[in-house]
Amino acid sequence: MKIAVSGGGTGGHIYPALALINEIKKQNPEAEFLYIGTEAGLEKNIVTRSGIPFKSIEITGFRRKLSFENAKTVMRFLKGVKDSKRYLKDFKPDAVIGTGGYVCGPVVYAASKLGIPTAIHEQNSLPGLTNKFLSRYVNKVAVCFEEAKAHFPSQKVVMTGNPRASEVAALAAGKGKAALGLSPGIKTVLIFGGSRGAKAINEAVLDMLPAFKGKNYQVLYVTGEVHYEAVMAEVNKTGNPDNVHIKPFIHNMPEVLGSIDLIVGRAGATSLAEITALGLPSILIPSPYVTANHQEVNARSLSDHGAAVLLLEKELNGNVLLKEIDGIMEEQGRLFEMSAASKKLGMPDAATRLYDVLQSISKK
Template identity: 70%
Template sequence: MRILVSGGGTGGHIYPALALINEIKKMNPQAEFLYIGTKKGLENQIVTREGIPFKTIDITGFKRKLSFENVKTITRFLKGVSDSKRYIKEFKPDVVIGTGGYVCGPVVYAASKLNIKTVIHEQNSVPGLTNKFLSRYVDKVAICFEEARVFFPNDKVVMTGNPRASEVLGKDGLKGKLSVGLKPGKKSVLIVGGSRGAKPINDAFLEVLPQVATKDYQFLYVTGEVHYDKVIDKVKEVGNPDNVIIKPFLHNMPEVLSGVDLIVARAGATTLAEITALGLPSILIPSPYVTNNHQEKNARSLSDHNAAILRLERHFSGELLLKDIDSILLNENTLTEMKKASESIGIKDAADRLYKLIKEIK
């Protein structure tokens, strides 16, 4: 089987694509892949590092209001379609999959016009412009949240979940805890704002650092590399409690996630796929700076089922953070019920479902 994949712009589009490729390789070692991205995009670094054949097109996203830049974008789109058709004819894929980001637009559109079977994968509860546009041309639309179904032609939609969920399963949680200095047998909360961190979450936690020292549970506090030095300077002023471990970044996130009892995080689609696959309770502070406010809508899909506590950034504070953590970790019934609710939402076999869909339409 030959599979062409396209997705870019953010890790939320790229990592699900890589997770799918890795899982398909396990199930079908003979499968061949080509990835189409952009030269300037994050996918250029990440995908090529994985040793996956990689081609590029030049494309930018549409502005949501009328502008001359959109005229240039249309020109780039048409050129991207032409380049994509050339790559497709050379590679001869059985299926083309788009995992989101504007780079998918010309690639998947070109495949549909060449009568190649096509699938788009929507990670969020509210789709972006590219996937809305492509849904008219593709054979199937794979979704991760039921809330996304209404945005697409119903006869094309299939609930698959996010392939990233598969990558956190089966990890050694104890090994993960020990690797970052957490004590085994003691309840643990992971506070993280994504790979670059989130200043409002950092500020809230630093605000209550003296009170944190009195807690009977432990904290793994991941600042994000860009914030780490400033956080450490602030911590030096008030002292670093014994029950707080501070890291700039985690390279073994799946293992660590498997070992903690609670996570405080943003509400990106990949994060939610991972934590629900593990049945992990969460306190979610959605980023208000994303398109269509989709993180808040992602988070509500968990909080509405009592799998998470949702706190909007504008109402968030250190005092509220500690109150919420206490309400979960100091109440065994709440902790157990939230775990069950989280696990009931999670789709652990997402990669299998998506691969099955690919084989069915091939």
Template identity: 70%
Template sequence: MKIVVSGGGTGGHIYPALALIREIKKETKDAEFLYIGTEQGLESQIVTRENIPFKSIHITGFKRKLSLENIKTVYRFLKGVNRSKKMLKEFKADVVIGTGGYVCGPVVYAAAKLGIPTIIHEQNSVPGLTNKFLSKYVDKIAVCFDEAIQFFPAEKVVLTGNPRASEVLGQDGIKGRFSVGLKTNNPVVLIFGGSRGAKPINEAVLKSLTELGEKPYQVLYVTGDAHYEEVKKEVELIGSPGNVVIKPFIHNMPEVLAGIDLTVARAGATTLAELTSLGIPSILIPSPYVTNNHQEKNARALSDHGAAELLLEKELTGKKLIDQMDQILMDEDKLTKMKMAARELGIPDAAKRLFHLMEELVKTKGK
């Protein structure tokens, strides 16, 4: 099977795509891949490091207000469609899947117009503009949240989950704890604001460091590369408690997550897929700076089912954060119930589900 994957802009679109590719490689040896992204996006670096054939088109996203730039974007879209058609024909694609980001627009649209079986994968509970547009043309729409189903034609939607969820299973949590300097006997709360970090979360944690040092649990505090040096200076003034480990970034996150009891995080779709797959309770502080406020809606998909506590950024203080952490970690019954609720929302075989959906589509639609 010849599979074209397109997705880019953020890790939330790229990592699920890579997880799917890895799963397909395990399932079948004769699959061939072509990844279509943009040169400017993260995908051009991340995908090529994985030794996956990569080609690019030039495309930009639409602005939400009328502007001259949108006219240019329409031109780039049409040009991108033509280039995509040429690449798809040359590759002789059997199926095309878009995992999000505006680069998917021309690629998946071109595939649909050529009669190639097409799927889009929507990671969030509220879809973005590109997937809303493509939903009219694709054969199937794979979603990760029940809440997303209402936005798409019902006959096309399949709940598959996020392929990234499959990659965090089977990891050694003890090894993960050792790798970042944590003890194996005390509970651990992981605090992180994504790969670049989140300043409001960092500020709340820094104001609470002294109090955190008196807690019976450990804290793994990931600042994000962009904020690490600034945080380090603050910590030198305050003093770093012995039960708090501070890191700029975690490269072996799946392994580390396997040893975590509670997570404080943003509410990106990939993060939530990992947490629910492992059954990790969370305190979610959604970013208010994203399209359609989709992170808050993602978070509510967990908090409404008892798998997470929702803490809005505008209400975030060091005291509120520590109070919520204490209420969960120091109440064994609540912690257990949240673990069970998180696990019930998880779809650990998401990558397999998505691959089988692709296989079925190719068989039934063909070329």
């Protein structure tokens, strides 16, 4: 079986694609892959480092208002379609899947015009422009949230979840805790503002840092590498409670998540897939700086089901955040109920489900 994959720009589009590829390799060691991305996005380095054949096209996204740049984007799109057709004719895939990002547009469109079975995977509750456009041409649309279904042709939609959840769920719980100096027998809160950190979350944590002293839980606080020095400068002025462990970044985050009791963080699609796969309660602070405010929509898909507390950044401060953390960590019944609700939303078999979709439309 030959599968062509496209997805790029951010890790949220790339890592689900790699998780799918890894699952297919497990089930079908003879499978072959071609990844089509861009030179400018993160995907080239990540994908080639994984040993997957990679081809590139040039493409940019459309502006949401009238702009001369959109004319240039149309020309890039047409050239991208031409280049993609050449790659696909050479590779002869049995199916093509796009996992998000502008690069999927010309690749998946080209595949559909060549008569190759196609699918797209939408990670967010609120789909982006590219997937909305492609939904008219593909055979199947795989989604992760019930809220996304309404944006696509109903006869094409399949609920699969995010393949990243499968990788996280497969890891043994608790391996990363001891390595970080955390006490194994104490409940743990992880505060994490994303790979680069979040200034607003850091400010709230610094404001409430002294109040963590004497709590019956410990805190793993990840600042983000770009904020670490500034945060530590403030911490050195006020002191740091013994039960708070501060790190700039964690490279083995999936392993650490398996031993966390509550996570405080953003509401990116990949993070929510990991959280629900493990049945983690969460306090979600959506980034207000993303397209169409889609992180808030993502967060509500958990908070509306009792799996998370939604806290808007404009409402965020140390007192508010500490009250929410205490309200969960100091009430075992609530912690259990939120965990159960989170797990109910999780799809740890997401990668297998998505592979089944590709098999169902494949030429073979």
